[in-house]
Amino acid sequence: MQQTVVIFLLAFSSATQALDNGLMRTPPMGWLAWERFRCDIDCENDPQNCISEVLFRDMADRLAEDGWRELGYVYVNIDDCWASKSRDTQGRLQADPKRFPGGIAKLARYVHDRGLKLGIYGDLGTYTCGGYPGTTLDKIETDAQTFAEWEVDMLKLDGCYSNATDQEQGYPRMSKALNATGRPIGYSCSWPAYQGGLPPKINYTLLGEICNLWRNYGDIEDSWDSILNIVDWFAKNQDILQPAAGPGRWNDPDMLVIGDFGLSMDQSRSQMALWAIMAAPLFMSNDLRTLNSGARAILQNKAAIAINQDPLGIQGRCLIKESNGIEVFWRPLSNKASALVFFSRRTDMPYRYQTSLKVLDYTPGSYKVYDVFMEKTMPTLKDTTEFVVSINPSGVVMWYVVPSAEWQEQPKFHQAIVKADSFIV
Numbered sequence: 001m002q003q004t005v006v007i008f009l010l011a012f013s014s015a016t017q018a019l020d021n022g023l024m025r026t027p028p029m030g031w032l033a034w035e036r037f038r039c040d041i042d043c044e045n046d047p048q049n050c051i052s053e054v055l056f057r058d059m060a061d062r063l064a065e066d067g068w069r070e071l072g073y074v075y076v077n078i079d080d081c082w083a084s085k086s087r088d089t090q091g092r093l094q095a096d097p098k099r100f101p102g103g104i105a106k107l108a109r110y111v112h113d114r115g116l117k118l119g120i121y122g123d124l125g126t127y128t129c130g131g132y133p134g135t136t137l138d139k140i141e142t143d144a145q146t147f148a149e150w151e152v153d154m155l156k157l158d159g160c161y162s163n164a165t166d167q168e169q170g171y172p173r174m175s176k177a178l179n180a181t182g183r184p185i186g187y188s189c190s191w192p193a194y195q196g197g198l199p200p201k202i203n204y205t206l207l208g209e210i211c212n213l214w215r216n217y218g219d220i221e222d223s224w225d226s227i228l229n230i231v232d233w234f235a236k237n238q239d240i241l242q243p244a245a246g247p248g249r250w251n252d253p254d255m256l257v258i259g260d261f262g263l264s265m266d267q268s269r270s271q272m273a274l275w276a277i278m279a280a281p282l283f284m285s286n287d288l289r290t291l292n293s294g295a296r297a298i299l300q301n302k303a304a305i306a307i308n309q310d311p312l313g314i315q316g317r318c319l320i321k322e323s324n325g326i327e328v329f330w331r332p333l334s335n336k337a338s339a340l341v342f343f344s345r346r347t348d349m350p351y352r353y354q355t356s357l358k359v360l361d362y363t364p365g366s367y368k369v370y371d372v373f374m375e376k377t378m379p380t381l382k383d384t385t386e387f388v389v390s391i392n393p394s395g396v397v398m399w400y401v402v403p404s405a406e407w408q409e410q411p412k413f414h415q416a417i418v419k420a421d422s423f424i425v
C-alpha cells in the first residue's frame, strides 16, 4: 500500500523532476568569458585579454579576493576557443598548448585551491561556433571522460554545426555520459536556443530532466537593446518558460553585461533586478580587474542576490505592462515574501507610478517593504494603501516585500541586509 502511494506521487511529480546530480539547487553564479572576451586568441599582441590560462587565473584571483566568492559567484567558466585545433593521438580534446601551457587540469586545481569551480565549453557538432573541434555523437563519452579527468565542474554544450536530429540524440546522451563519469558536473544545454526555444520543438520537461540550465534564446550583446530584446522574449513566452524552472533546472537568459560598456547605471540595475526576478543564472561577463565601483555595488547587492537565490526556486513573471511604458514584475519567495520590480521603458524623465499592493494581487494585510537598491526599509504598507514609486528612464525600483507578521522571521535575509547597510529592524 505504502509503496503504491510513493510510485503514484513520483509519477505525478515527474513533470517537475530536475537532473539528479545534486547541483545548482539555486541558479549558478560566477563568471563566463564569452560576451566580454569572445574569441580573442591574439596573445602576442593582447596578452591580458586573450583566451588563455592567464585570463582565467586572473578572474579566479579577483573572484576569491574581491568578495565575490562569499556572495556565491563561484564558477570561473571558459567559453569557446580554448582548445587546440586538433584532438590528441587518442582522439581526446586538448587545450591550445601555447595559450594553456599548464593544461586544463592544472587550471582546475588553481581554481579549486581558491574555493571556486571551473566550467568548460564544448559544442555538440562537427565544430564549435569558433571553428574548434566539436563533440560529434561518437565523441560524447570520450569528451565527458576527459572533462571529468580534468576535474571540471560544469560544461556548457553549444549547438553550432549540428542539426535537430543530432541534438535530440546528443544532449540527452551527454547528460548520461557526464553522470557515468561519477563526477558531479553542472550541465548547460544550448539546445533550445538552436530550435527556437519553444514547444513543440522544445520539450521543457525533458530538458529539466537532463540539463541543469539551458540557453533558450540568442546571445546577449553589450547593449540596452539586447537586454530589452531578451526581456521581451522571456515575458512574451513566460507561460511556457516560467513553469520549466525550478531547483536544479533553470532558464538562462544569458550573461550579465553589467560593468562593460553598453549599459548606464540605471540599465545595469535593471538587468540585475530582472535577472533576479527570472531566477536566472548570474554569470558576469566583464573584466573583474577593472570593474568600476558602481557596477561592483550593483553586482554585489546582497538583497538582489538573495532574491535571485531564493531556495524555493520559483521563476517570476511580468504582471503588468502599462501603455505608458511601465511594467511590473513579481516573484514569489520563501517565507511568504515576494519581490516586485517596477520597470520603466520610458525615455523622458523619472516617472511617478501610482499603484497599491492590492492592485498587484496581494492578499489583504500589512507589509514591510525593503527597497533593494536604496538599501532601506519603507514605512509599513497596507494592501490598500496607494503609493507612488519614482522610476528612472530605463531603470527600476526593486522591492522585497514581506507580510509584517513574518518580518522578524527572516533571519538569513535580514542578516544580509544588516551587513549591507547596518540597517536595524
Ligand SMILES: *[C@@H]1O[C@H](CO)[C@@H](O)[C@H](O)[C@H]1NC(C)=O
Binding pocket: 020, 021, 022, 178, 179, 180, 181, 182, 183, 184, 185
Ligand atoms: C547519476 O544519476 C543517479 C540517478 O539519477 C544519481 O543518483 C547520481 O547522483 C548521479 N551521479 C552523478 C555523478 O551525477
Ligand SMILES: *[C@@H]1O[C@H](CO)[C@@H](O)[C@H](O)[C@H]1NC(C)=O
Binding pocket: 162, 163, 165, 166
Ligand atoms: C544531421 O547531421 C548528421 C551528421 O552529423 C547527418 O548524418 C544526418 O543525415 C543529418 N540529419 C538531417 C536530418 O539532416
Ligand SMILES: *[C@@H]1O[C@H](CO)[C@@H](O)[C@H](O)[C@H]1NC(C)=O
Binding pocket: 203, 204, 205, 206, 209
Ligand atoms: C516530454 O518529455 C517528457 C519527459 O521525458 C515525456 O514524458 C513527454 O512525453 C514529452 N512530451 C512530448 C510532448 O513529447
